[in-house]
Amino acid sequence: MGPHKVAAVLIVAALLAIVILSVGPPLRRLSRPDPVGQAEQGVRETGAANQVSAILFDYRALDTLGEASVILTAAAIVGFFSTRSRITMLGTELSVIVRYGVGLVLPFIVLFGFFIILFGHVSPGGGFTGGVVLAAAAIVHTTVSSRGGHRAQLVRPEVGKALENGGLLLFLGAGLVGLTLGGSFLANAATGIPLGSPGTLASGGLIPFLNLFSGLKVGAGLALIFLSLSRE
Amino acid sequence: MTTLLMLAALILFLLGVYGLLTNKHLIKLVICFNIMEAAVLIFLVALGHRQGAGVPIVRPEGGPYVDPLPHALALTAIVIGASLTAMMLSYIIKLYQRYRTVDVDRLKRLRG
Numbered sequence: 306m307g308p309h310k311v312a313a314v315l316i317v318a319a320l321l322a323i324v325i326l327s328v329g330p331p332l333r334r335l336s337r338p339d340p341v342g343q344a345e346q347g348v349r350e351t352g353a354a355n356q357v358s359a360i361l362f363d364y365r366a367l368d369t370l371g372e373a374s375v376i377l378t379a380a381a382i383v384g385f386f387s388t389r390s391r392i393t394m395l396g397t398e399l400s401v402i403v404r405y406g407v408g409l410v411l412p413f414i415v416l417f418g419f420f421i422i423l424f425g426h427v428s429p430g431g432g433f434t435g436g437v438v439l440a441a442a443a444i445v446h447t448t449v450s451s452r453g454g455h456r457a458q459l460v461r462p463e464v465g466k467a468l469e470n471g472g473l474l475l476f477l478g479a480g481l482v483g484l485t486l487g488g489s490f491l492a493n494a495a496t497g498i499p500l501g502s503p504g505t506l507a508s509g510g511l512i513p514f515l516n517l518f519s520g521l522k523v524g525a526g527l528a529l530i531f532l533s534l535s536r537e
Numbered sequence: 538m539t540t541l542l543m544l545a546a547l548i549l550f551l552l553g554v555y556g557l558l559t560n561k562h563l564i565k566l567v568i569c570f571n572i573m574e575a576a577v578l579i580f581l582v583a584l585g586h587r588q589g590a591g592v593p594i595v596r597p598e599g600g601p602y603v604d605p606l607p608h609a610l611a612l613t614a615i616v617i618g619a620s621l622t623a624m625m626l627s628y629i630i631k632l633y634q635r636y637r638t639v640d641v642d643r644l645k646r647l648r649g
Contacts, residue, residue, distance in 0.1 A: 310558045317554050325547055325580075344602045348595045356593040356605040361612065372613050379620035386627045429594065433612055503595065523616070530623045534630070 351493060352500030353426035353509035361431065362515040366480070366491040369432075373473055373519050376526040380469065380533070387533040399449055407449045414442040422520035426509040432516040436523025443528035447535070458532065465525050465532075472522025479514050491515075542583035549576035563629045563639040567622060574618040581607045581614070 344356055351359040361369050422435030443459040450457035460468070483492035493510045494500060501508035553573035560566055585607035593605035633639055636647060 310555075313558055314551065314555050318551050321547060321550065325543065344593060344595050344605075345599075347605075354595045356595065356602065357608045357612070360605055360609040365609065368613065372616050375617055375620050379623050383623050383627045386631055427594075429592065431612075433616055504597070527619070534623070534627060 348503045351509060351512065352503055353512050354503045355426050355429065355431070357429075358426045358431045358512060358516065359509075362426075362512045362519075363493045363509075366493075366515065369515070369519060370476060370480070370491070373476060373522055376523055377469065377473060380526040380529045383530050384533040387536045404449055407445060411442055411446060414445070415439065418442060418520075418524065422516055423513060424506065425516040425520075426512045427504060427506065432519035433523050435516075436520040436525075437527060439520065439524030440527035440531070443524070444531045447532065456532075456535070459528070462532070465529055468521050469525035469529060472518045472520075472525065475518040476515060476522070479511055479518065483511065539583050539586050542586070543580055546576045546580035546583060549573075549579065552576075561641050563632070563641065566641070567625050567629070570625070571618065571622060574614070578611045578614055581611045 347356050347359055348354060351363045353359040353363070418435050418438035418441075420435075421430035421438060422432055425431035425435065443465075446459045447457055458465075480491040483498075484490050486492075486498070491511075493512065498510040500510050503509070506513070550573050553569045553576060556569035556572065557566060560569065585604035587601060587603050590601040590603045593602045593608065595602070629639060632644065636644060638644060
């Protein structure tokens with residue numbers, strides 16, 4: 306490794322150390338005192354026990370909309386770049402144990418993904434992590450069941466694209482519901498939507514629906530990215 | 538404890554920077570990019586940690602909770618990092634199909 310690279314790494318290390326040591330402790334002081342009742346106030350305002358989901362889908366739902374469109378853009382660009390239609394990468398023949406095992410386990414993976422999505426406002430999880438599990442189910446099925454130039458897909462490509470675009474459109478529709486009921490775009494409690502009792506499935510107002518739509522969208526988008534990359 | 542976490546995140550980030558500067562293989566550069574991403578996520582979560590507090594899911598018995606805002610920012614950062622990785626990998630595939638090499642030095646010396 307040449308002396309230039311050593312010098313470059315040391316300079317980056319020095320700059321990073323200066324930045325972190327000057328910014329880190331004051332930033333930690335911002336979150337160190339735990340305001341009494343802040344989390345409980347969040348539950349009262351949003352109805353969701355999972356405060357991270359409350360931030361992502363109620364207080365800052367507009368940022369989640371932008372993040373969902375980031376996935377849409379990435380899937381579109383990767384789909385645009387993969388122009389070949391031959392399947393060259395998925396030709397390996399896996400053993401019979403793998404194929405039968407995956408066939409047994411795949412419904413439970415899909416069920417687990419939907420569980421994480423639908424209970425995202427009660428237990429850890431939410432739309433994005435559940436969508437990743439759904440995409441993993443689709444990827445595993447494609448990897449195991451493809452052979453000889455034929456690519457197996459969990460859902461047809463039209464259904465996958467419909468899920469991705471439909472998820473985003475339904476997300477926008479849910480935001481417009483808040484607008485028509487008298488609040489702002491993507492408003493939850495300000496419009497008088499019943500919040501339910503926190504800790505149960507029927508709570509959080511608009512949050513479970515936003516979880517479901519963004520979970521379907523993220524799962525379809527990631528599976529489409531994999532299918533486009535495997536087409537090369 | 539959280540200072541140790543921040544130090545670990547800093548060292549991981551520097552490892553990623555070192556790998557980014559020294560590797561010639563494009564796929565290894567993508568891996569180093571992901572290592573730097575993970576280091577930033579660890580730093581984000583370490584910023585919001587509170588002493589003796591639990592996960593920010595409100596339980597009936599109460600108790601102090603960790604700051605939930607860095608967790609939400611980390612989720613967004615994970616998603617964006619995954620999208621960037623997908624796009625970088627598709628670019629690498631296209632580069633390999635056109636120029637038949639994934640070596641950065643050989644790619645730099647190409648003319649047209």
